[in-house]
Amino acid sequence: GAGVSQSPSNKVTEKGKDVELRCDPISGHTALYWYRQSLGQGLEFLIYFQGNSAPDKSGLPSDRFSAERTGGSVSTLTIQRTQQEDSAVYLCASSPIDGANVLTFGAGSRLTVL
Amino acid sequence: QKEVEQDPGPLSVPEGAIVSLNCTYSNSAFQYFMWYRQYSRKGPELLMYTYSSGNKEDGRFTAQVDKSSKYISLFIRDSQPSDSATYLCAMRGSGGSNYKLTFGKGTLLTVNP
Numbered sequence: 248g249a250g251v252s253q254s255p256s257n258k259v260t261e262k263g264k265d266v267e268l269r270c271d272p273i274s275g276h277t278a279l280y281w282y283r284q285s286l287g288q289g290l291e292f293l294i295y296f297q298g299n300s301a302p303d304k305s306g307l308p309s310d311r312f313s314a315e316r317t318g319g320s321v322s323t324l325t326i327q328r329t330q331q332e333d334s335a336v337y338l339c340a341s342s343p344i345d346g347a348n349v350l351t352f353g354a355g356s357r358l359t360v361l
Numbered sequence: 362q363k364e365v366e367q368d369p370g371p372l373s374v375p376e377g378a379i380v381s382l383n384c385t386y387s388n389s390a391f392q393y394f395m396w397y398r399q400y401s402r403k404g405p406e407l408l409m410y411t412y413s414s415g416n417k418e419d420g421r422f423t424a425q426v427d428k429s430s431k432y433i434s435l436f437i438r439d440s441q442p443s444d445s446a447t448y449l450c451a452m453r454g455s456g457g458s459n460y461k462l463t464f465g466k467g468t469l470l471t472v473n474p
Contacts, residue, residue: 251404278460289365289449289464290405303461338404347453347460348393352404 249273251353253339259359260329268324268356272341279322280342280350281314285335293337296322297344329360364388367450367465376474380437384450384465387431391463392455394426396435399447399467408435408448440472 252271260266272279281293292306296316307313311329316322326333336357340350367384374380382396393412397405411417414428423436433452437444447467453459 280460282464287369287466289367289466290451290462292461292463295460306461340404347462348395348410349407350462352397352406354402354404 251339251341251351253337253353253356255356256354257357257359259361261361262331263328265325265327266329266358268326268337268339268358270322270324270339270341270353272320272322272339273351274320275343276341276346276351277319277344278342278346279316280340281322281324282338282340282352283308283335284338284355290338293324326358329358331360334358334360364463365450365452365465368468369466371469371471373471373473374440376440376442376472378440378472380440380444380470380472382435382437382448382450382468382470384433384452385431386433386452386463388452388454388463389428389431390454390459391452392459393453394424394433395451395462396422396424397449397451397464398444399449401446405449442472442474445471 254269279296282290295303311327314324336355338355340352365386395410396408399405417424421438425434449467450465451462
């Protein structure tokens with residue numbers, strides 16, 4: 248596609264529910280990243296994919312967070328048993344294989360946990 | 362001490378002013394330095410990146426890196442109302458495993474017509 252597409256753009260959920268956030272990267276971009284942007288905070292790295300593999304999951308805040316990528320394209324970030332502190336904007340970015348300096352971000356998925 | 366410090370502002374300037382945005386950092390391993398612009402309810406958009414120390418110019422934007430002081434700057438000349446946004450600095454180390462960007466919290470800039 249022309250850009251990185253994320254869905255849903257907004258999600259309101261109740262504490263304890265599971266949510267899935269989707270990212271569709273730019274066609275041909277092999278690298279995919281998830282970041283989290285909380286109110287008043289900078290972007291926080293969550294996970295990085297090269298193809299379908301996630302060599303670095305170190306940024307995932309807890310075992311309630313997981314992510315997968317299939318077909319070297321679409322990625323899904325899943326948050327189980329959501330907590331209020333999970334409320335944030337979840338940003339996805341993609342880049343070419345050697346393009347860690349030139350990330351293209353999507354518009355984000357704004358998650359609100361009540 | 363956070364790895365990257367950035368004054369959140371807000372910064373308000375008149376149209377046509379020269380704007381200076383800055384970040385300091387503590388990790389001497391950082392080699393690549395980026396500036397992103399983020400409009401409200403949008404994702405960050407890369408403005409420019411530089412490698413190691415030095416200057417880089419792109420139109421009205423100039424990025425400077427002083428590694429000896431661990432200090433980076435973004436200058437905007439002839440600022441326009443359309444430049445009103447949050448500006449994020451970001452940086453990373455070199456090498457294949459250093460793909461993770463460390464961001465500042467961002468500076469909110471308003472350019473008044």
